Amino acid sequence: MSFIYFIIFLLIVFFLNSFLKRKKILINSTGESHQTLTSKEIVPLTGGIYLIISFFVLFHNSNIVNLIIILFFFLVGLFSDIKILKSPILRLILQIFCTFLFLYYNEIRLENTRILFLDNILNYQIINYFFLIFCIIIIINGSNFIDGVNCNVIGYYILITLIIFKLSFINNLNIDIEQLKFWLLILLVIYILNLFSKLFLGDNGAYFLGFFYSYFLINIYIQNQNISPYFIILLLWYPGFENFFSLLRKLSFKKSPIKPDQNHLHQLIFFYLKKKINLDIKIINSLSGNLIIFYNLIIFYIASLKIENTQFQLMLIFTNIIIYCFIYLRVFRFKNNNLLSN
Numbered sequence: 001m002s003f004i005y006f007i008i009f010l011l012i013v014f015f016l017n018s019f020l021k022r023k024k025i026l027i028n029s030t031g032e033s034h035q036t037l038t039s040k041e042i043v044p045l046t047g048g049i050y051l052i053i054s055f056f057v058l059f060h061n062s063n064i065v066n067l068i069i070i071l072f073f074f075l076v077g078l079f080s081d082i083k084i085l086k087s088p089i090l091r092l093i094l095q096i097f098c099t100f101l102f103l104y105y106n107e108i109r110l111e112n113t114r115i116l117f118l119d120n121i122l123n124y125q126i127i128n129y130f131f132l133i134f135c136i137i138i139i140i141n142g143s144n145f146i147d148g149v150n151c152n153v154i155g156y157y158i159l160i161t162l163i164i165f166k167l168s169f170i171n172n173l174n175i176d177i178e179q180l181k182f183w184l185l186i187l188l189v190i191y192i193l194n195l196f197s198k199l200f201l202g203d204n205g206a207y208f209l210g211f212f213y214s215y216f217l218i219n220i221y222i223q224n225q226n227i228s229p230y231f232i233i234l235l236l237w238y239p240g241f242e243n244f245f246s247l248l249r250k251l252s253f254k255k256s257p258i259k260p261d262q263n264h265l266h267q268l269i270f271f272y273l274k275k276k277i278n279l280d281i282k283i284i285n286s287l288s289g290n291l292i293i294f295y296n297l298i299i300f301y302i303a304s305l306k307i308e309n310t311q312f313q314l315m316l317i318f319t320n321i322i323i324y325c326f327i328y329l330r331v332f333r334f335k336n337n338n339l340l341s342n
Contacts, residue, residue, distance in 0.1 A: 005182070010189045013050055017199050020044050026081060028200055043197055045081045047154065047190050048074055048205025054186040055212070058179055069102045073140070073211045077204035088258040095140055099133045099211070108132065108218065113229055114310050135240075136214040142239030143210030145246055147201055149266045152289035153239075154191045154201060156296060157209050160235050161187060163300045164220065167307065174223050195286050210239065230313035234303050237320050238296060245324070265324065266292060268331035275338060295323075 020026060026049070027042045052074045056067065076094050079085035085094075102108075109128050113119055122128045147153045161184050168175045193199045201209070217232045233240070246264060250257045270288040277284060299316060306312040 005185060009054075009186065010192065013189055013193060014198065017044055017046055017193065020046055026078075026202075028202070041197070044199050045202030045204065046199050047194060047201035048077060048203075048208050050190060050199075051186065051201075051205055052208055054183070055208075058182055058186075065105055066102065069098055069105075070208070070212065072098050074204050074208045077144075077202065077207035080203040080207075092137070092141075095137055095207075096133055099136050100129060102215065103129055103132055108222070110218075110229075112225065132218070136211065136218075138240050138243050139214045139236050140207055140210035142241075142243030144203055144206040145242050145264055146239050146266060147206045148264055149270055149289040150194050150197060150286040151191060152266050152292055153206055153209060154187060154194050155289060155293040156238060157213055158184070158187045158191060159293060159297055159300055160213060160217070163235065163304050164217075167304060171224070171226075171307070173220060175220070197282055197285070227307050228310040228313050230310050230317060231303055231307045234313050234317050234320075235300065237317055238292075241321060241324060245328075263332065263335075265328050265331070268328065268335055271335050271338075272331045275334075 021042065021044050024042070025044070026046055027044050052071065055070070059067070073095070076085065076091055076098075080091060085091055109125070110122055110132055111119070113122065122131060143153055146156070161180065164173070164175065165177075165180055165184065167173055168177060168180070190199070190201075190205075194201065214236070217235060221227055221229055221232045242264065247257045249263070250259070250261070255261070266288055269291065270284060273284045273288055274281065277287075279287070299320060303313060303316050
């Protein structure tokens with residue numbers, strides 16, 4: 001039955017997406033250099049639309065206030081995609097405001113980080129809110145930062161879903177398995193269409209996924225205190241570190257931290273593969289994203305073996321950071337050397 005639903009949803013999205021493309025509704029026709037690596041082909045930015053509609057169908061019984069706030073995050077991204085909300089600063093302010101409302105309304109607090117010094121600081125409610133808002137905003141915008149090659153974002157959150165699905169059987173997590181199963185099918189449909197450049201997530205999809213999974217994983221930790229909080233951090237390490245690293249990189253080169261560029265890790269990997277492999281550029285696009293996904297699949301699987309072990313999770317987080325920096329320096333130098341030689 002699940003396979004039938006999968007095929008039906010795939011066909012619906014495919015034909016509706018083709019209709020939107022013909023009508024030129026919500027399309028990526030700007031050819032912005034930081035977004036378009038392969039061509040200036042018109043591709044609909046509709047991934048987030050299908051995700052939010054599916055989310056409301058699956059989780060319509062959730063608290064109405066939470067649903068409205070989640071919808072607002074999607075709308076901030078949507079208005080960014082259609083160039084109504086152009087200011088990155090204004091988008092950031094709206095994200096901070098919505099995140100605070102969400103945390104305050106649900107009375108969400110982080111009480112046990114397994115670091116005594118940090119726990120003592122987080123006893124102050126305003127600092128607790130500030131810390132959680134900072135973490136969630138980093139993930140939301142980091143998800144948008146890594147959205148530059150096919151499958152990178154949607155594939156990453158599929159991995160997280162699969163890991164949680166696996167742990168729900170082994171560790172008896174308090175999760176609706178049937179809902180999670182159908183949600184996974186929906187993500188797979190979007191992944192397939194993104195793989196073949198039939199749609200992009202857009203800011204609307206990246207913001208929605210970043211916020212939803214931030215809350216989803218924080219909530220899992222709150223309800224399952226046996227899980228190390230650093231396992232949750234590890235699951236979100238890539239978008240989080242990509243954002244943090246990009247800010248430091250731009251500031252070190254005296255560039256605006258809010259101005260987009262083509263020097264994110266996934267873009268540099270794309271450039272490297274394009275120069276090294278004689279394949280169609282669209283294949284290289286999807287290959288770049290899936291190589292990163294494959295790496296994270298290995299890391300997530302290893303991390304899932306000892307989800308309660310803080311030292312083990314911290315070791316993996318630092319390993320990821322070291323590997324990220326090593327690969328980044330290699331491909332960054334490769335790109336610069338090629339540009340200078342040309």
